[in-house]
Amino acid sequence: MNYFLTTLIVPWMLQPTQYLQNRHLLDSGGITKPPLTPKNYNRWPWVASAQISNNGKYNGYIFSSGNENERILKLSSKTNQWRLQSSISSSYAFSYNSKKAVWINSHDSLCLSTLGEKSIIYISNVSSFKINGIYVCATSKIPTNRSILINMQTSKISTFLAKNIFLLHHEHKSEILLYKKNGTQNSLIITDVNKKKQKKIWEGTEMNNITLDSKEEQLCFLSGAAQNQIWYFKSTMDSAIQIKLSIDDSAKHLRIEKFNSHGNYLFAKLIEQKKNLKDLNKTSVNVWHYSDNEMETPSLSTNKIIISTIAIRLSDKKIVRIDDKSSRLFTPILEDSIILIRTQHNPTSGDEVRWNESGNYSWYLKFLNEENVLKLNNITQNTIVEISPMGKYIVYFNTAAHQYFAYEVSSGIERNITININEKWEKNPNTDSYGRYIGGWEENDERVLIYGQRDIWKIDPTRKNAPINLTNGYGTKHNIIFFLSLAEYSNRPLLRNESLILSAFNVNTKYNGFFKKRLQKNGDPELLTMGPYLYDITDNPYIPSNASFSPIKALHSKEYIIRRMSAKEAPNYFVTTDFKLFKRISDQHPEKEFIWYTTELHSWISLDRKRLCGILYKPENFDSSKKYPIIINHYEKKTDCLNAYITPKALEGGCGINIPYYVSNGYLIFCPDIYYNIGDPMQGAYDAIISAVHYAAGLQFIDQTKVGIQGCSWGAIQTNYLIAHSNLFAAACSTSGIANWISGYNTLNGFGGSMQGMFESGQFRVGGTLWDKPDIYIKNSAVINANEIKTPLLLMHTRNDALCNIQNIMELFVALRKLGKKTWMLIYKGNHGLVGDDEIDFSKKMKQFFDYYLQNGSAPEWMSNTLE
Template identity: 30%
Template sequence: MNKLIALIACSLVTGYTFAQQKRPLDVKACTSWNRIDNPKLSPTGRYVTYKIVPTERGYSDSDKIPTILYDSKTGKKCLELRDVDNFKYFNQDRQLSYTQTDSTGKTLTYILNLPSGKKTLWQHRESLAPIKGSPVSAALVKTAEDKAKNIKSHDNLIIRNLKTKDSVCIENIVRYDIFNEGRSIVFMQDRDAQRQIMYGAVAGPYKVMLKGEKKAMPTYFNFDQNTLTGRFDINDSLYCRFSLKHNSIDTVLCVDEIPVPENMKIARISLTRNPNYVMLEIGDKANFGKKRKKETRTKDDSFELELWTWDEKEVPTLQSASTYQRAAYDKYIYNRKTRRLVKIAPVEGNMLMPYRELGDVNYLIYTDETPYLKQKEWREKIPFDVYAVDIHTGQSRLIGKEYREQPKWSPTGRWVMMYDSHKRNWNKFDANSGAVSNVSADIPYPVYDETHDKPAPAPSYGIAGWTADGKYVMVRDAYDWWKIALDGSKKTVCMTRGNGRSSQVSYRILYSNMDKEVFGADEKVYVLGVHHKDMSQSICQIDMKGNVRTLMHGDYMYNIKAFSENHKYCLWVRQNVSTFPDLCHSTANFTNIKRVTDANPQQKEYVWGSVKIVEWKNYEGKQNRGLLYLPEGYDSKQTYPVIVQFYETHTEEKNHYIMPLLSSAMANATYAMSNGYIVFMPDIHFTIGSPGQSTYDAVVSGVDWLVGQGIAHKGKIGLQGHSWSGYQTTYLVTKTDIFDCAQIGAPITDMVTGYLGIRNGSGLPRYFMYEDTQSRMGATLWNAKEQYRAMSPIINADKIHTPLLIFHNDNDEAVAYEQGRALYLAMRRLQRPAWMVNYKGEGHFVMKPAAQKDWTIRMMQFFDYYLKGTKEPRWMKEGIHLRDRGYDQKYDLVK
């Protein structure tokens, strides 16, 4: 079978002229590519670990792939470790630990000295648990009970300095935290009937923080290494804070002091950083500790009935008997100064608390989605109302209706930023006065996504960040950042000075392990610059004065894997249509760049291609853009077959590396280019209520433009779409005969039954896709009957004259199999050329490698026959009858 596949794959490239030293990609080549798994940068930034894994191996099947250790100082791979796991750097990257399982199944731990690679076996009875940044390991060892010696079961803490070989054992330990780079410790320890909290240097001597009988002592403590403060509670009754710096303990709260209403009980207590306030959840005593009565009912197994009720909370496909629901109660705040307990939110309210601290404010906010819960079947996101509540009186009022984006507190807990998706502006809520005001009115450009073309309200461009003093917030427009003074004392200014808009560059958050939302006065924020003209990208830094410094710019897409903990070095990748995203190491300013990996050196053996952005005027009279992929050595005087494929918009993906893989749905653009095809991907911007017509206006106008430019030629133009674009492709072939063949995957062919369907995977009714999101009808079926009919291509199947290859699997979890099958049946009844493939048991995509090979071959043979004029494969000529299924795949061409 493999030999036959290889022979057929080679036959796909017949007649294609290519450079003598290179060859076109084939099916076998598509299984030879590698990916990079688990790239990690060491804390100091010197070392990189990663795995080179064949793409055919699953992500859970890469355990046997060796881990490679790269030393940036030498610029070389220094170690290759097989069958290892649990990497941990310690001692300022001088050492590395890992585990390895031997032939008997025993897991062993090793220490590597770096960069020498000298390996030693960890032979101590406790686990190796290095303390970050130090040569110290600390781990617990359990001592079993020994009744003969009157020893109870307990834990001992073993602390070892791997550099000096010194060790310390602290017996009967309950809880501990080691800090100060392994030099200091705070711990809880039992001694007979006594318990104590102690602290000091790891090797001692230790100071006593608290001591007493076990039953009157805490069972745990939390500790903040930065502030050297901690907290604990005793029997959920007495809440305390302690400070190692001042060797002090302060009582924050005694539960007995809270005036809980009669017949009510405290369910949960949350301490805030502000010692004056305590958050509580309180409920009726009668609802606590209730046990569900054991059922004595007898089940009737003679049949099973599923009853669908019109007004129940969820349809049966969403119901689950095992759904876990955390008990909820009314929310209260207790003011320790005034000793007042105030209800601030009902049980259904979701309190939104400041994420850093709760200031001395008069108001808090909560959200309530109760009025909209049933709408989850026809809304992408469940809306919610926003309420402000006076924490002194408990009086609440509505301040935002049907919001879609969660409000965000300022760092100091004084202000809340709220995006109103209906009015499309940013509001500010003052937690002191309770006032709400529009703070984006002075920004002369939209703060919402102007390209949003779905029925749901347009989302905001987002908040870029806050100043640490809480005085300013940075709001984004399509290009720049705007600095808003929250107290209104200063005029709103364009922080990036309009540089983004004037140069058509969008400054976006650059996601990495250094993500921040709160910026200090001297902060330099890493951002990604997206250059809209050519879709190149840059990595920039913006300081708090608005200066923009470009660190790197190129015709690539960039992605940061990690910055080192000392912020001196960076691990990152760049990619474009011909550049695989290999790992690169550099300084944090992107100087001294070193390429770490060369995962796919075989690429240079194959014919490749290039991509460019093209632009034309569509049938609506608007400028339209798209991507044009051209074979390597493209000659404008030659005639090439063209595959048109699309989804929504593609130009932002211009510099995406399309790895040559077997197809799970649509044709791989790199594979197609390598085999002599032009691939055209037009952008589509939709008009609500007429998604099919929007597709026609963009796609067919683009194809006309290609023909007019001499790039595409009638008789050699194919069309392809899958899922949402499967619908669009079906619509197009009912409206035009410009395409010589079309491959349609997992399509919705009837908007009416599509709207009334249920997604098999999630169990969710599909209303939301039509009323709120991708299908873009923006109305119910009954409010837009004619539009649904007009946008349903199955009704006009009699107008299809284009040969079709339909792909739909019977276990599709997203689109009902019957939708694609209906298109095949229509074509069969109309006696028009059509083939349908169903990889039985597969879902929305083909996932089994063998099936992917088969689909890649059949799909490209279909395009080759209609667009290149090759001979017809036997499966298209003869079909595959049940008796031949699995025995004769009929790849060979008719003689």
């Protein structure tokens, strides 16, 4: 469809309508409810940091009134017969045996509580703690060289003149490791708490990076002025020994990573800073070359950090080189004596990997007990690659064949494991598919779980057994997307007959909930709960990252904590055993004190004949007999957030309007979904949003003369385009966007990389270069049609925007200024979004701007000079 100018009603030519702001609402108890104000932002209560004891009988969470200095720890029993609350400064923890809880209160006192009892032991002046078996190890705040050891079984408290304490094989013995610091002298001393015997195992001037193995029988640390000496100690030794490195390696900075799972290798990083040879020129010239592997940043100071990995075989202290340059390493969950390595021949920006051959990926397998590495020739550019927990298989998605393959490590045989499955595996937002690709593995690497568009497949990597649709096609039949719900499923093998908790999201209704499915049982998954809530919507890119919450399971029982929210209900924690009945453990409802919002899912036909959906946000005191101003707020897809709870704040994402605040103060907000076609992206935005405005204008309670639009980042880019190709809007606000795709294509981002890939195959969705598709770059550039813009426009940008260069949007402002268009531009410090006082200031100014044009408010001083 060709784009064209659309005029519904010329807003500024009609008689203004008066709008009543700050209307109050009487709740059911007859109490007046006020609208939200900026003063409410920093005093909005929230709950966080839920935990459950290993036996499932106790739970806790942290409550905040909105002020970071007012945080309350709330502990309770499953039956609610026991409750305890205390101020808290940071984190808290339950003991492994589920008998104690430990935290530091706001007065810097360590608190040790016996669960189910009222008594609390206080130890003053503590800065940090950790639980290790039956012990609590704490570090003193004053004096700084004092450490405390508490036996939670006996309540015995021991104090040591040491900077830190580490427990050694605590389940069997009473030995601890003391790290003492006296001026420039450091020492490590092993102390037997019961026998009061001490043994110094090391002494020197500098040390850090103390690392213990999983059994707490071995440790390593760094020393030396350059922190490039590795020292090693084992419980059977009298003192620590230095592990000798080559002369070349000893000149590099070191960082100890971890012991491997078997405790026979130590992983470490070698970090080297190399000066750019171009920096050594005596002149100020910086030479760029067409065959450079990567773009040089404008700065002449571009020293490069080279990181490589080594493994030290502890039996003979032999150094095993894993890689010689910066690479990504992937180790199996259970068997980390085999390593999957992804390297680039030359480090290259991710946007250039498709065409810059010097940045091609190579994949290798490294066995720690062998000298050579094995190159995996068929994986090449494929980035969806995973090594199984036991290290038996490498599973990857072949983008050319559109199929999954499994490489068997022991035999070198490679198999297409999805060839006979009728499923589209690629994720595509236009088909409402998203998220991760590989869900988990059965024990002994026998099956891999792979996500399709809606359902989950269980597949044998050897192809000896036919693939099984674990969810039996239920997801496809009912348009429900399934994911494994518990976070632990990604961190351990799945038991063969385990009952899995699945998160479920209905694409049509936007309901969210849980199902259950046994791995070895055929048939449909069992529905546990579904409703107009948001619990856990895994990996949905359109759901705010803090909105989804993966259920927490008690280690030794089938007790779970879930978090539930809805558009009209703040996030709160519940406990459950079956995901059918939920018992509330937190009860915060700050929204009940103010005029809040409601959500409705609306549907209409777009200009290109697609059925679209959008969320209409209305105040809870909505009056259908009145006419309301409306703001279109858009990005890509927003309807999946139908049941999300939006916290009042100055701005969303540092540059977008906060919906609760605007709705509480007399606006309606409409958020339409947008579907894009590769090669003509802004046409999709036009078809969706213009049709959304037509649809909204047909609602009897909408004032057609008071339609605004606001977009941030990609939403701002679309806003710029829309006001250049329509006259539907009475006011527009565009923040942190661009308006010239032609000049934007060949610019550098703030990280020194080219923006070309972003336009060709990234969010801009052009599908070709500026030379392949010049007409698309021209068409999508709002600045080309600046002379057609009639909508009053407020622009906001930050000086150091690394994604959307300020000079690009300045082109639009300069053009509109020359054309005499009503345009204001607010420039702040920062990068792409605002924080702190700047965030509050812009939030205020944006509201004043919309109030003037959409609610007939008075012009603020910063606008009035030019308006006169």
